[in-house]
Amino acid sequence: MDDVKIMEQLNHADQKARLEGLENWIQNHVSGSVDHEFVDVNNHIHTWYSFSPYSPTKAVMMAVKAGLATAGIMDHDSVAGVQEFLQAGQIAGLPVTCGMELRVSMKNTGLVGKRINNPDQIDVAYMAIHGIPHNRLQNVAEFCKPIFEQREIRNRKMIRRINEITGVYIGEMDYDKDVLPLSKAHEGGSVTERHLLFALAGKMMSVFGKGPKVTAFLQDQMELYLSNKNVAFLDDPDNLYYQYDLLGTLKSGLVERFYIPANDIECPDVKEVLGFVDEIGAVSAYAYLGDVKDSVTGDKKAQTFEDGYLNELFSELKRLGFHAVTYMPSRNTLQQLQRVKILCNTFGLAEISGEDINSPRQKFICTALRDEKFQNLIRSTYALIQHEYMATLDKSLSLFSKESISKVPDLKKRVDQYAQQFLDRRSST
Secondary structure, rough: OOHHHHHHHHHHOOOOHHHHHHHHHHHHHOOOOOOOOOOEEEEEEEOHHHHHHHHHHHHHHHHHHHHHOOOEEEEEEEOOOOHHHHHHHHHOOEEEEEEEEEEEEEEOOOOOOOOOOOOOOOEEEEEEEEOOHHHHHHHHHHHHHHHHHHHHHHHHHHHHHHHHHHHHHHHHOOOOHHHHHHHHHOOOOOOHHHHHHHHHHHHHHHHHHOHHHHHHHHHHOOOOOOOHHOOOHOOOOOOOOHHHHHHHHHHHHHHHOOOOOOOOOOOHHHHHHHHHHHHHHOOOEEOOOEEEEEOOOOOOEOOOOHHHHHHHHHHHHHHHHEEEEEEEEEHOOHEEEEEEEEHHHHHHOOEEEEEEEEEEEOOOOOHHHHHHHHHHHHHHHHHHHHHHHHHEEEEEEEEOHHHHHHHHHHHHHHHHHHHHHHHHHHHHO
16 A cells, blocks of 8 residues: 555544554554654644544654654543554554643632633643553543533634624634534544634635735734744645644634633632542643743744742642643743753652644654753653553552652652663563
């Protein structure tokens, strides 16, 4: 089978066909195994079960193609793609981790009233659940059901607001016809603001095509600010990623006009979520964003977030019982990340990293991770994989269980121990 057909098969509607496509690709390109001399890691890859151009299977293929040593799935409010991701990892010989990202309410904490790491809503923070034991995935899916129901209600309200803003120019959108088909909601995937904006981008393209007419509409009628980079992308009718670039521009400038705050069901109390994470034996991580000056993904405007009260934030994270902080080196300055690393060490929080993949423009590898200063993030990923393996066998063997902490209280030593156990286990197979 040629590469064009294999690529199409990797995003086939049928999961079995997707996995068979990966087997064909591996046979054609990797001689049945992955070169594990690679050291790059990424624990934050979205799939089309939240928003992404990639099925879980294609995401694994892209990870292998990029040369990742490990890869981690991280969808919003959904673990619907995890089993496929795990199977694809086995086919590719690629160690993987599974996780989920969600928004939590911080109203009942010392951070009440603050804009934390969420551009759209104060009192709400993004957190990641890493290293979910494989035998607890159904528990996570059940936990997400009320979130889905509330998000569905809010999404429909936001579509009505979008139509009030843009309908007079391009016609109105229908949630069931224009948005839901872009998602995997019928298979347990989530429908995010990005789906709404992707549908809106498609609607604009159907009216204006690609090129200067779109940028003129955005600047003149919508009165949106466009960076020089985004103007160049959107003025180019041959741009292969046009709809994704248009989505990024809309997300940066239009969301605040139609956004409806999520309620406390859709964004459960952080203490409830942390308790649930501990109950299933997973790893809770705060997702550090940091003040934004020039958004590398093009979907965030310049804005201040946690950097003005970072010491207070870390103190509260520790008090609440977070296990780790996850961050993306490509998004921040070295000065920002050095400060985060110092605070993680001070407050005894593990460090996890991953590049937020949800657009075809994004690279699966973050070269900043190759800096000597970030080598611990590779070890922590190995430890995370071992944690996931052990926690699936027995929750008491998880990286942050009371039993594990009692045996090895020092976090760094415990992370190194789990990382070495993973390396030993990998070399013996």
